[in-house]
Amino acid sequence: MSEDKSKISELSRRGFIKVGATAVTAASMPMFFVKDAWAAKDFRNNPGNAGSVKFGFNVPQTGAYADEGADELRAYKLAVKHINGEGDGGMLNTMKPLSLKGNGILGKKVEYVTGDTQTKSDAARASAKRMIEKDGVVMITGGSSSGVAVAVQGLCQEMGVIFMAGLTHSNDTTGKDKRRYGFRHFFNAYMSGAALGPVLQKEMGTERKAYHLTADYTWGWTQEESIKNTTEALGWQTTAAVRTPVGAGDFSQYITPVLNSGADVLILNHYGKDMINSLTQAVQFGLRDKQVNGKNFEIIVPLFSRLMAQGAGDNIKGILGTTNWHWSLQDEGSKAFVKSFGQEYGFPPSQAAQTTYVQALLYANAVESAGSFYPPEVIKQLEGFKFDGAGNGPTEYRADDHQCFKDVLVVRGNEAPSSQFDILKVEQIVPRSQVEYDAKIFGGELGPYEV
Amino acid sequence: MIVPSIRNDWVIMAIFTAVVLTAPLWLTPVGAGYPDLLQKFAIFGIFAIGFNILFGLTGYLSFGHAVFLGVGSYTAVWSFKLLTMNVLPAVIFATLLAGVFAVVIGYVSLRRSGIYFSILTLAFAQMSYNMAYSVLTPITNGETGLQLTMNDPRILDGPAGQGLPSTTLFGLDMSGYAGFYFCAVMLIIAFFISLRIFRSPFGLKLLAIKSNQTRMKYTGFNTRPYLLTAFVISGMYAGLAGSLMAITDPLAGAERMQWTASGEVVLMTILGGTGTLLGPLFGAGIIKYFENIFSAMNDGRLHEIFSFLPDWLENIVVAITGEFVGDGWHLTLGLLFMIVVIFLPGGVVEGIRRANGFLRRLVQSSGTNTATLAAEKE
Numbered sequence: 001m002s003e004d005k006s007k008i009s010e011l012s013r014r015g016f017i018k019v020g021a022t023a024v025t026a027a028s029m030p031m032f033f034v035k036d037a038w039a040a041k042d043f044r045n046n047p048g049n050a051g052s053v054k055f056g057f058n059v060p061q062t063g064a065y066a067d068e069g070a071d072e073l074r075a076y077k078l079a080v081k082h083i084n085g086e087g088d089g090g091m092l093n094t095m096k097p098l099s100l101k102g103n104g105i106l107g108k109k110v111e112y113v114t115g116d117t118q119t120k121s122d123a124a125r126a127s128a129k130r131m132i133e134k135d136g137v138v139m140i141t142g143g144s145s146s147g148v149a150v151a152v153q154g155l156c157q158e159m160g161v162i163f164m165a166g167l168t169h170s171n172d173t174t175g176k177d178k179r180r181y182g183f184r185h186f187f188n189a190y191m192s193g194a195a196l197g198p199v200l201q202k203e204m205g206t207e208r209k210a211y212h213l214t215a216d217y218t219w220g221w222t223q224e225e226s227i228k229n230t231t232e233a234l235g236w237q238t239t240a241a242v243r244t245p246v247g248a249g250d251f252s253q254y255i256t257p258v259l260n261s262g263a264d265v266l267i268l269n270h271y272g273k274d275m276i277n278s279l280t281q282a283v284q285f286g287l288r289d290k291q292v293n294g295k296n297f298e299i300i301v302p303l304f305s306r307l308m309a310q311g312a313g314d315n316i317k318g319i320l321g322t323t324n325w326h327w328s329l330q331d332e333g334s335k336a337f338v339k340s341f342g343q344e345y346g347f348p349p350s351q352a353a354q355t356t357y358v359q360a361l362l363y364a365n366a367v368e369s370a371g372s373f374y375p376p377e378v379i380k381q382l383e384g385f386k387f388d389g390a391g392n393g394p395t396e397y398r399a400d401d402h403q404c405f406k407d408v409l410v411v412r413g414n415e416a417p418s419s420q421f422d423i424l425k426v427e428q429i430v431p432r433s434q435v436e437y438d439a440k441i442f443g444g445e446l447g448p449y450e451v
Numbered sequence: 452m453i454v455p456s457i458r459n460d461w462v463i464m465a466i467f468t469a470v471v472l473t474a475p476l477w478l479t480p481v482g483a484g485y486p487d488l489l490q491k492f493a494i495f496g497i498f499a500i501g502f503n504i505l506f507g508l509t510g511y512l513s514f515g516h517a518v519f520l521g522v523g524s525y526t527a528v529w530s531f532k533l534l535t536m537n538v539l540p541a542v543i544f545a546t547l548l549a550g551v552f553a554v555v556i557g558y559v560s561l562r563r564s565g566i567y568f569s570i571l572t573l574a575f576a577q578m579s580y581n582m583a584y585s586v587l588t589p590i591t592n593g594e595t596g597l598q599l600t601m602n603d604p605r606i607l608d609g610p611a612g613q614g615l616p617s618t619t620l621f622g623l624d625m626s627g628y629a630g631f632y633f634c635a636v637m638l639i640i641a642f643f644i645s646l647r648i649f650r651s652p653f654g655l656k657l658l659a660i661k662s663n664q665t666r667m668k669y670t671g672f673n674t675r676p677y678l679l680t681a682f683v684i685s686g687m688y689a690g691l692a693g694s695l696m697a698i699t700d701p702l703a704g705a706e707r708m709q710w711t712a713s714g715e716v717v718l719m720t721i722l723g724g725t726g727t728l729l730g731p732l733f734g735a736g737i738i739k740y741f742e743n744i745f746s747a748m749n750d751g752r753l754h755e756i757f758s759f760l761p762d763w764l765e766n767i768v769v770a771i772t773g774e775f776v777g778d779g780w781h782l783t784l785g786l787l788f789m790i791v792v793i794f795l796p797g798g799v800v801e802g803i804r805r806a807n808g809f810l811r812r813l814v815q816s817s818g819t820n821t822a823t824l825a826a827e828k829e
Contacts, residue, residue, distance in 0.1 A: 061778040114749050116778060121596045121704045129487035129700075130743055133627075147595045151702055154598060158617060158626070216584060217594030245584055246594055445601060447615070 043374055044160045045136045052109040053373065055080065055360065056131035056140040058152065059166065063119040064247045065144035065272040067307045068352040072142055072166055073114065074345055075353035079360035080110050082340070090340040091361060094333040094389035099368040100361070106368060117143055119246075121151035128152050132159050138373050139164060139363050142356065144272070145246075146170030146219035153182035160451040162375050164359040167352045169271075169303050170219035171226065174403035175442025177218075180449055181375065183382055183397065185362065185404045186355045189223035190437055192302045192322040193230035195408040195430035199320065201234050204265065204298055208234075211263035212241035213254055213278060215270050223269045227302050231267075239263040244270070244278075251278040255285050264292040266299045275301060276311035283315040304411055307350045309423040316413035316423060323409045325354040325391050326426055334391040348421050358390045362397075376449040393432070400439035402446070408435050460646060467642060471635050475628065482744055486627045490699045491739045493634035494692050497641045499719040499731030501688020504645060505681050506717070507726035508654060510661035511561070514569045514713050515576025518556070519549040519686040521583065521708035523693020525590065528597045528703045535607035536616045538625055538633065538698045542691065549690020550683050557682035561675060564664070576713055583705035596704035618698050630699040637695060641688060642728075648684070649728060657681050689716075722791055724798030733799040741784045748776035 047053045057076045060069035081087045085102035092100055104110050113135045115127030124143065131137045140156055141164035143149045149168035156163035157179040165173060165184040169192070174184050210231055214220040224241055232238065239261050244254050255278070258266055266287060270278050282288075282299055290297040301308075304321035327338045327348035337357065341349040349357070366381035367373055383399035392406035411424040474492070478484040483492075502516055526548045527541035534540055560571040583591040591597055599615050608616070618625040625633060648654045659667050660674050667674055697703055706712070719738050724730025753769045753776065760768060775783045795802045 113747065114777075115747050120706045121702060122706060125700055125702065126487060126491070126743065127747070130485065130747060133487050134482070134485035151596060151598070151704075154615070154702070155700070158615065215594075216588075243585075245581075 045132065045138050047108060047138060047373055050108065052111050053105060054131075054135055054137045055110060055112045055363075056115065056128065056135065056137035057112055057142050058115045058117055058124060058127050058131065058140055059142040060119045060144045060148075061116040064274055065119050065167075067311070068144040068167055068272060068305065068350065069117070069142075071307065071350045071353045072144065072356040075341070075349060075357040076112065076141070076360055078341060078344055079357045079364075080112055083110050083361070083364045087344070088340050089336075091333050091337050091358070091390055094336050095361065095365075095387060096389050097387065098365055100365050101368070105364045106371065106373070110364070113137060117145075117148050117152075119145050119148060121147055124148040124152050125155050128155055129159075132156075132161050137161065138367075141359050141363070142166040143168060144352065145217075146173055146222075147217045149173050149182075149184075150177045150218060153177065153179045157181045157447055157451065160375055162363065162378060164363050166356045166359065168219070169223065171222035171442055172218045172444075174401045175222070176444040178401050178444045178446055180379060180402075180446040181451075183359070183362075183402045185359050185397075187322075187324050187406070187408055187435070188403065189219070189226040189302070191408050191435040192223065193226035194435040194437075195322050195410055195428075196227070196300070196302060196320070197230040197234060198434075199410050199428060200231065200300070203320065204295075206235035208236040208265050208295070208298075209239045209261075209263045209293065210236050210265045210267050211239045211258050211261055212267045212269060213251070213258075214241060214243050215246050215274060216243040217246060219271070220269045223302055224267075227267055227269070227300075236265070244274075246274060248274065249277060251281050252285070254278070255282050255287070258282075258287065259285065259290075262292065264295050264297055266297070268299065268301045269303075270301070271303055271305075272308065273311065275308050279312050279319070280315050304424060305351050306348075306421065306424055307352070309413060310420065317415050319413045320427070321411055323411050323424065324351045326351065326409055326411065326424055327354075327421070328424075328426065329391060329409075331389075331391065331393065333389040337391060354391055361390070362387075379449060398439065401442075401444070403439075405432050405436055407432050460650065463646070464639075464643060468639050471639055472632070474635070475631070481740075483740055486631050487699075488739065488743050489628075489631040490634050490695070491743070492736050493631065493638040494695045494699070495716075495719065495735035495739055496638050496732045497634075497695070498689055498692035498716055499723070499735040500638075500641055500645050501685045501692070502716045503720050503725065503727075503731040504648060504657075504688065505685035506720055507731075508649070508657035508661060509678060509681050511564065511678065511682070512569045512717065513560075513572040513682070513685070514710070514717065515556070515572035515574070515579075516685070516689050516716055517708050517710070517712035518576040518579045519552060519689035520693040520696070520712065521579065521703070521705065522552050523549045523690035524697045524703035524707055525583075525597060525693075526690070527694035527697035528599070528701055529590075531599060531605075531618060531697070531701055532597075532603040533606065535605060536618050537607075538618050538620050538694075541618075541698060542637075542694045545694030545697075546687045546690045549693065550687045552690075553683040553686025554679070557679050557686070561678050561682060573710060573713070576708060576710060580705055580708040580710075583708060591703070591705055593705070596702050598702050618701055625698050634695050634699065637691065641691065642732075646728060653677070653680075718788065722788060722798055724800030727798070727800040730798050730800040737787070737799070738784065741780050741787075745776050745780040745783060746778070 057073060059072045060066050082090045082092050084104050092102060113131055115131060117124035117127060128140050131140060139162045143152060144167045146168040149165045150173055153163050163182045165182060167186060169188055171188050171190050212224050214224040228238055242254055266282060268275060268278050287297050299319055301319055301321040304323045309316045338348050366378045370377040370381045382397050385397045388394045395404055395406040397404050408430045409426050410428040410430060412427045414423050414425045417423050474489055475484050506512055523545035526545040530541040530544050556575045560568055563571060584593055623629050656677050664674055719734035720731045722737060723734025750769060750773050753772055757765045757768050791798060
């Protein structure tokens with residue numbers, strides 16, 4: 001360093017004091033508005049006397065779950081319309097009990113901001129933070145992956161903003177990772193297993209060997225576990241359970257070993273484009289035409305959606321799975337929703353659309369009932385809330401874990417579809433009592449009301 | 452910001468400090484003055500400054516720098532889980548461990564130069580990324596990401612109260628503006644170190660490696676130790692940035708190590724100006740601004756912006772610009788990148804310098820003053 005001839009070595013004491021003084025002044029300046037942030041605020045993003053409130057719609061617009069995200073966004077926009085009293089009102093006419101009056105929430109007009117989760121925890125949290133810190137949203141909703149849901153839910157708990165989860169099927173979301181500020185309307189992997197069990201027994205008997213391919217994150221893990229528990233209780237054996245990365249695209253390297261494993265059932269714990277790819281490849285490899293152990297080889301996709309079924313085309317025919325909701329249901333709530341969604345966009349809604357639409361309505365309704373946007377009051381309204389007419393029959397938001405309990409649909413890929421949307425046939429509506437469980441089995445803690 | 456006549460490093464530092472610390476004020480009008488984005492500016496600024504020490508000075512293009520970012524994040528979160536929620540141990544351990552990784556990866560990769568070096572670093576990064584998803588899931592928690600839980604030991608903190616604890620600096624909560632100021636101070640320190648390296652004989656040797664490594668070897672220098680040192684310093688910068696990401700948001704995901712993240716820092720540096728002091732900061736700022744602000748615009752927001760136009764024109768303008776915002780923000784960024792690379796090979800900094808020179812010529816056009824801009828390498 002002896003050759004270093006820069007000015008720094010000639011720094012005088014006076015120079016140092018000057019620089020120091022400048023730095024201190026600059027450093028203290030921002031304290032003005034930090035203080036401002038503390039003053040006169042009883043909870044984060046209190047709308048106060050403003051004429052409108054903002055919702056944050058945080059959905060995947062790119063990546064493996066982008067189709068679901070697009071449908072969620074359509075449903076949210078429709079929900080905002082209905083809450084503000086525009087359009088035909090949709091489920092506002094069928095949901096009971098309901099405090100919403102069709103004039104916004106507590107007289108305030110609902111607006112929204114959107115963000116892209118990219119199905120990545122990092123991006124989803126950054127987007128949610130932007131909504132909370134910059135746009136001042138009172139509630140965040142959306143997401144199409146349990147990994148994202150768990151990550152955003154944790155953030156919302158810290159920030160004190162309510163999170164109404166979208167499409168998330170992992171047991172963890174309302175199990176070990178449950179949060180006081182997080183709510184899930186969608187069903188979960190445990191319920192899928194419980195609903196599928198009896199149907200599988202009837203269709204495939206009790207002597208089967210199952211091979212799992214599992215998306216390698218929280219949802220895949222818990223679904224694999226739940227389905228395994230169910231099938232092993234039936235007397236099935238589990239040959240192997242292989243984890244595959246999300247968004248792999250090509251699953252052939254995972255499917256080839258299935259052929260020689262001696263298994264006679266393939267269970268695909270995949271979702272979105274992953275499921276479309278893995279199912280298509282499994283069918284191309286001729287799995288469904290095979291005979292193993294003297295039985296027809298079967299494929300099961302425990303979590304189905306119509307969007308996925310559409311992507312998988314003919315390969316889906318005859319395959320069993322479960323779903324949260326289907327547009328062909330004939331109750332009043334479903335009919336009203338399908339009608340207004342169809343009028344708006346020209347095609348029927350997916351299960352993702354239904355669950356997110358209902359979530360937005362439930363939040364708005366809870367605020368209206370509470371008479372305040374103050375989150376702890378809203379949470380208390382939602383906890384234990386019983387309602388009907390939202391498409392799933394009588395439903396309850398269980399207070400212990402913020403999970404909705406309702407009927408589950410067992411569906412099968414339609415052998416003779418009458419239209420491009422008529423791809424899934426509802427095989428059985430499994431009553432709520434059959435899929436209920438004790439909230440304690442998954443552990444976890446909700447945490448405090450006040451943050 | 453930097454007028455070529457300013458020679459005194461302390462003045463540069465003072466201006467830099469003032470500009471960084473007042474960022475919340477002057478970034479608010481453009482919609483970027485909220486804590487999360489400000490933190491990102493500072494964090495990715497550090498990442499890019501560190502990357503520039505390697506790429507800008509030695510010309511070695513590492514295509515796997517995100518691996519150090521990931522290592523830093525994971526280390527920091529583990530420090531929160533096992534030791535304490537205080538951020539200082541997290542910063543120290545993360546920077547050191549990233550340095551250790553950099554020694555190992557650098558030792559192997561630096562045996563080759565040029566494209567082979569880039570490919571080697573890319574291979575290491577992809578390897579680490581895939582391992583984080585597969586065999587290392589007990590450490591990384593795979594796709595879900597490593598998170599804090601209620602039953603972490605946190606041996607220095609004692610039992611936690613209600614709810615998850617948040618990261619602190621001796622009791623000061625590290626979210627929101629406090630988190631930004633912590634990152635900002637780190638950025639200022641990082642910038643200062645980088646400035647000193649640029650001005651030092653060590654920096655000169657790195658530049659000599661860039662211009663002609665063979666000649667340097669003939670004059671009797673063993674270049675490998677210098678390269679390795681630069682690589683390790685740059686890796687530690689990335690580790691520091693990674694730890695700051697975990698501090699402002701205690702969650703670490705493997706996607707931070709993906710090749711796209713490595714590519715992003717290359718883009719930042721080139722966009723801002725390779726080999727300049729401030730360029731990488733500009734680049735980081737531009738990319739993060741696009742990612743967070745442009746990607747969140749939707750048609751409703753555009754209608755607000757263009758509401759001054761007549762209705763029919765407004766609709767046309769919104770229809771066209773709508774393609775470039777929201778999920779089309781990559782398109783805008785790509786166009787901007789092409790424009791910069793084609794017309795301003797020296798990045799944004801060159802643009803500023805040219806504009807500056809142009810203004811000066813306008814002012815001094817009458818005089819015969821030939822105060823040309825001795826294209827000072829910042």
